[in-house]
Amino acid sequence: MKMTGLLSRRSNDLAGVVGTVRQVRAGSPVPRKLGSKDVAVLDLNRTSAATARAVVEADVAAVVHVPRPGEEMLPRAAFRILASSTIPVIEDADLAEVEDGTRVRIDEGVVYSVKTEGQLATGREVGPETLLSEVHAAENGYVESALAHLANATEFLSLEHQLLLDGEGLPGIDVDFTGRHVVVVTGDRASEAQLSDLKPFMKEYRPLVVGVDGGAELLRAARISADVVVATPTGVSDEVLTDGAVLVVPADRDGRAEGLERVTELGVGATTFPAAATARDMALLLAFHGGAEMIVVTGDDRGLENAFGASSAPSSTMVDTAVSSRLVHADACATLYRSRGAGIGLALVVLAALIAVAAVVVARDSAQDLLIWAIDAWNTFALWVQGLVR
Template identity: 30%
Template structure:
């Protein structure tokens, strides 16, 4: 394999994906590439991905590398941490098999990561899941004790303009299958017109589908400038108090936009659900949310205490629409369309043929045909 192109480099894959262009070389330092970041890269169509770390460490069966390889994007794996300081943004690189060249000199070397590697490591990592699950469960139980205030204490919601009371709310997170699930419930969006909340990059997903979000919440680290400027109300997630508690606020201010700040324990999607609940939403529909062991390991989280507590608090108001697209994958064939048309046409013809004028008209045509044929 030989590929050349302009390098785009960032330790944060989701940051890199915001500026990566088609045909460029993505240089990342991402141990265990997760499915969400992989799909962000696939959408940008780089010629190759160079990963300083192991794309699959074997700790758990992450699916990011398989997504990239299936999309025809090769991965040069485990190129070494020093590559992040040897390459500058915008430099031209040449990839020859696993060797990485700059100005004709080899600066690093990795291994071409293949589907066989994915299958081998995935098989090995499944043996580790029991230990990961035990550790995850223990951490979750421990943090539930520390974060129980999420459901026991009153929540101080910031002053916002969006009206929630008595309405449905759709929360979109850029998680597994979110694009397909959004497409399936498009008619629901058109008919019910719920309040639309995009969690970070979930706002881009709504815009791509032709819907403007009413509110954007989160860290603002994986959302495009265009989405932030779409006119939606912005609520930045803060992790405590102090100047650095809300890292997303700097980006919002750099775009000369206003934002409310909501300090709350847990993830940004937890915050979105709590916000909708506290503001009186009648029903909360969630798409792309994280709820499984793999989801949280992908995000680098050791437990899911806040998510467990959030869902316990919201209760029956929450409808998790994740995976709904799997229920409607089959598309009707010509036979089904034929039956549908016949079912519609036959009753109409039956009624029409009972009309006296129509029966007289058909009688005249029949008489004329008999006369022409000499019958």
């Protein structure tokens, strides 16, 4: 890094870069007042080129890159854009939970609170050459991971194409998915918050609920009854196994299933599902080939950021493709439902206003005039509400 650019940002009183934390969330607009006295905290793996350019144009004091836990660098343009600037970039210093407006001092990768001088996080400062070298390595690693992932996905397709295309080999269970909305809750870290966001949707549509591994525990903690649980018995509690849901136990293609003895000890019934797929994939296939109208799945998004990572099973690439015509991610479902709910709420406000106006008309005009006005107003209102819910 050009030392002149770095030194110009140093405080006369304290060593290092001093600035105010500004959290820049993925997908959110860059704060309008972002400037040279700020430290931009963001996940460069999910930062668009436009956002990176805006951060550089704001000439911030420093950028702190906070990726998701355990995630490798992705070859995003944001890294190259920052490498072409003189802005210090700090990696591995987790400031994700530090509040906006916190004054910090960054010296040799260590982040301190200006107020208390306590250490908030430890990272490392990377210069342009190091940053570009890391991006090149990330490009190679990303492509290699993709090739390996797609090779394994193709192998899965060769083994399970009959299951994917026609549902051959699906176990028979006493649950009718035909024409129903289905919510599949996984044990991924994002599922708990997504499940909370989905509660209004679930309250109105009463979908069938499928708990997958740790997702079954999340449902129980949220006091939501699962209709189906797809899980290895040794990975969930006795309470989940005995709650009354239809239990499906993943098994190898040769029929061997882990933990069946535990099910027997508890005196509950279970159906095995032999396939070279994950429990999540099995749940999606059960709903899809069972005739579900829509399948909402919780968990981490499966965009290109995560598509080829260690947490993404090759089988899921093929299964998601097979069920894509009915698959909706939990975040998208919650967003659409909130938009719809807002429109209905507005409709209720308008209805209340019409009632108030009617009261005034009653006080002033004849009953016949009121009847004519009420019919016209109601027809207009009904047509408007129909437009909201279409």
